[in-house]
Structures are given as C-alpha cells and as structure tokens.
Amino acid sequence: MKHNLGKHLLLFSLFLVQLFAEDFTYRITTDSTEVYLKEAVVLTVELNQTNPNVVLFFDFDLHPSKNYTFHRIDTKQSDSYQKVKTDYTYLLYPLHAGDLNITFDLTKKVTTKENVAYSFSGDRDNVKGIDTQNIPITLPPFQLHIKALPKAVQLVGDFSLEYKIKKHQAKAYEPLPLQITIKGTGYPPLLENILPKELNVTRFKEKPILHTVNTKEGSQSSVTYPIALSHTQSFDLHTIVLNAFNPKTDKAYTLSIPKQHFEIQRVDVNSLVDKIDDPKPLQGDYGWLTSLFSYLVVFGAGVLTALTLKRKKRITINKTDPLIEKIEACQDAKALLQLLMATNSRQFASNIEKLEKHLYGNGKMNLKKIKQDILEKIV
C-alpha cells in the first residue's frame, strides 16, 4: 500500500464558497470538487457570527442522502457566545456519478446573555436548558462533479489482501475454515460476495468484521470475512481476483487469492446410521409379576419387623427396667418396703400398707404375690 495521500493533497487546489446570512457568514471548502465515485472528499464548513449583539448557537449537519455517505470527523467552536465561530469537518464519499449536490441542515439558535447565565445557575441535579429562538436557515447546495469508476471495480482506495486457510484436508461434511482480510485506506471494502457465486460447495458465512477509523486522510479500514467451506468430495477454489482502483494515483490494480485445492476424504455414510434397536422391542413382559412379588415380600418383611420390634421392646422394657430387677432381687418384706418407699410413687400405696401390716402389725402376706402385683403395675 502506498501512503502518498498527503503529497497529493498539497497538489489539490482549495475550493471555497463564502456567503453571508443574517447575523453570520458561512464558508464551505473542499479539497476537490471533481472526484471519483467512492473517493474520499474532505469538506469543511465554517460558521462565523457577525452580529455581536446577540448570543448565537448553531445546530448544523449535512443533510442525509442516498447519493453520498459522510462522517463528521472534527468540530471546533470558540467559547465566545457573542462572537461564535464554529468549524465542522466531514469526510464524504460520493455514491452517485455525475453532478452531486451536497445539502445542509442548519438551525440558528438566538438567545440572550441572561438566558445563558440562568442556565448556569442550576446545580448538577437541577440542570436548566438554554431558552433559545430557533430559526432554520436554508443554505444553497454545494456541488461536486463525480467521475465514474472504471468497469468492474470492486474496491476504491489503496488496499492489500491477506488470507488464512487452516487446512486443505478434511473429511466429508467437515468444515474447512477460511479467513480473508482486506486492509487499507479508502472506501470501506465491504463486499457482498467475496467468493465466486459458481463455487458449488456448502458455505458457512458470518457477518464481516469491520474496523474503520475516519481521518482527514480518508477511512482506514480493515474488513475480515470469516468463512467455512464443506463438501462431500475434493474440490478446487479457483483464483479469486478483486478489481481495485486507487483514485489518488488514478490507477487500477488487482488483489487475488491463488487457486486452492481441498482434499476431502470420503466417509461411508452407512456406517453412521444406527441399525440396532435400542431399547429392544417389547415382548411378553412379566416384569410386573416380579415387581408385585417383590413388593409383597418387602411388605411382609416390614410387618414381621414391626411385630418383632414390638415384642423385643416389651421384653427389653421388662428386662432393662432397673426397678423390676431390684424388686425381683428383694429377699424379704423389709427390703421390698424400703425399695417402694424410695420410688416415691402413690401407685404402690396398697402394697406398702400390706408390707407394713406384716412388718409392724399382725397382718399376713405373700411376698411372691405382692411382688407379682407390683410388677404388673410397672409393666
């Protein structure tokens, strides 16, 4: 890529239009009025206030049109509200050959010093707008003459091309990644179809990745096309040729990708098809009978366990209650009376009375019978 734009800019004559309007003058300049289609034009608009008795603001932009695209690349404004000077710089690309009228949208905003001061009186939480009188101004169109491009030109500017192919061998249906990048200065190199239409393979495309920086020297762009190709048999990607034109040097040139051969290994499709029934087709299923039997066994086991535990618990209570053991161990009436006194339980009152009568009175008793009676009360 040749960086000779600056040298050529010096050769261009300055094209200037200066006009007068109420309260201000305006001047429109370009680096050239005769350019190629899609060639970058730097357009500068200067607005100068001439009436210092009012406070002026400008709301300016180029009027959008399908015949050109533009990007505002710089704005300069003086700080004086009564002698305002505003410069707008645009990078413009004509999209239509022949005479091209650039039109403008301009609104003059007139206000007073008091209104400006009032707008500053608020704080950051109480912002006040400036009260202005908005007057639309109609500016005459600025004319450019646009030259047609040579035939079959796809790119306009000074570009270079790079491509990356990760592999040239693959299995059938396996994607083959291909990445093409076009870089340079000029009209952004976005192409609808970078690969030839006649290529009979499956294509996987993503949206091109575009990076553009607009400067006075033109648009510096980088466009990447991520692509993947897939096919069932080997194929050739024939030479891709992109026709480009550099308006600065007035010369046409080409960017190309040489012919590429891709080797595709065939795959036996039949081996990929699942021919085994899984799960197997249903036959006479008596599994429910097994399940039912299992449930019955588990239920029976549960019932038996519950009954066993209940019985065991009763036996355990009988055996583990220390009072029962102590009662059984009592050899005489006095020991039994002493034990019952220690229990502090009113339920043994009748037993205590019998023991008392035997020990301290004339009563008779059967120790074994009393013990049995006490044990029954406990259990």
Place this chain on the structure above:
Amino acid sequence: MNEKITMLKQELHKAVIGQESLIEGLLIGLLCDGHILVEGVPGLAKTTTINTFSKALGLDFKRIQFTPDLLPSDIIGAQIYNPQDHSFSIKKGPLFTNLLLADEINRAPAKVQSALLEVMQERQVTIAEESFQLDPPFLVMATQNPIEQEGVYALPEAQLDRFMMKIIVKHNSEEEELEIMRKGASKSFAKVEKVLSLEALQALQEKLEKIHIDKELEQYIVQLISATRDPEKFGLEHISPMLMYGASPRASIDLYKAAKAKAFLRGNDFVTPADIGYVIHDVLRHRIILSYEARAKGITSDEMISKIVETLPIP
C-alpha cells in the same frame, strides 16, 4: 382415718378433683404449722385448693400476686399519715390473714421474698416501730413457676428452708380431667361449706402431738438427714459428687413432724418407716443443693433422696 379429716377431705373434693398430694401436703402444713411451696404449671387448681381450704375451715384467705415491681410494703403494710388529726396510722397488708397464697413467688425480687422470711418464721410483722403477732393458724402456700420459665428469680436457700414441704403438682389423670371438664362446663361444682372450726383444728393439732414415734425411727430420720450431708458415711460414695449441700436441722424437725402428721392422716397412732417414706421427698427436695455436675447430668434431688432411702436400712 380421723372422722373430721375425712369430712374435710370430702368437702375439699367438692371443688377440687384429684390433686391428692397437694391436699395432703396442705393438711400436713396446717396440722404442723408449716408452710408449703408448690411448683407446677399454671391451671392445676393450686389457687382453688387453698381457697377451698379457707372456706371449709372458715379461715381468712388472701392472695398476693408476686410481680417484679412488688414492694415489701405492698405485702406487710405501711404507716400512713392522716392529715385530719395529724397522726400516723398503720395500714396492715395482706399478710394479716390465716391462709396466704403467695402466687408466683419467684417473680418478685429478693427484697420482697425476704420480707416474707420474718413472717414465715416468727409469725409476726414489724411495721415502722410496731410489731404485730399474726393470729394462728398462719400458713403460706407459695406457688413457684419452674425456673426454666422466663422472668423468674431463684428463691434464696434461706427462704426455701422455711418451707416445710415442696409439693410438685402434676396434671390430673384422664378420668379426673374428664370430671373437671364436665363440672367446669356445667358450673356444677358444689358449694363448699365450713365443716371444721378453728377449735376443732387446734384439737387435731393437739392429737398430733400424741402420735408415737419410736426411738429407732427418730434415729432413722436423723440418719436420713445426715446422709444428705455426709453420704460417704452411709456407703453412698457414688452420690457424694452430686451433692453440694445437705439438708439443715430444720429439715430434721420438719421430716419428724410431717411423718407424724402423715401417720395421723392415715389413721394410725404411731409412725412407721412408710410414713417417713411418704413425706421424705416433699420435705427434702428443696433443701438439697445439687452440685454443678449433677445438674449438668440432669440428675434431680428426688433421685438423690431415693438413693438414700434405698440404701439406708429401715428399722
């Protein structure tokens, strides 16, 4: 059983269903001039029981609800200035009664609880510079909420010792509760009449004095109390770490009196070891101070008393 005691019990059961241990504890307290501490959850007819007692005996009854902001003067009375004749007069408090229900005693701070001490022990009240003797009988039945409840103060040991017995009131049996439910719903509790005069009560107290207690049993009582203080001496080494303080001499007196009263209530004219066994838990459970180890293990003073009774041979 003594006819008058039977009559009194029948009259009490007109309004109180079940709660035999509480009724018997109050009877023992009345006969022995002792005070009763009652512990149990609310709604177990504690107030009804003592109120019924007062009606059946024709005695004066007052109730004090102990609260955290209660002052000693609220219960014993105060000296009041009379501006008409520029003189001071004594306004007697609710303590001047025969039967006093100190409800939820452990909700009041220690200074109010201490105000009861003099009255319970000396049966006299000092207001300003004047002391007043209380008319007999004078019985304090204090109810206590379990210590686990919110907003209660533990009673000091000195005051606990002044209660002859601590009765644990439990819920009624299902049959008793059914009867309570039916009678309560239909308001069919019979009216309690006075069945025993003050003189008759005093006569019963005199009869109690004549109940015989054998010397061996007197010795047995002393040994039981001593075992709470010095368990090792009686072969109770295993419970020694569980006891911090044993029972006081006042416990010996109260156990002696309570055993006699129990024998009297059972209709005997002599005391047997069983009479002691019937009352020993109620007399000692609030006087034995358990060690931290015992409390940590969840051991109760009743269990300690049972161990002692179980170990010491009866005469």
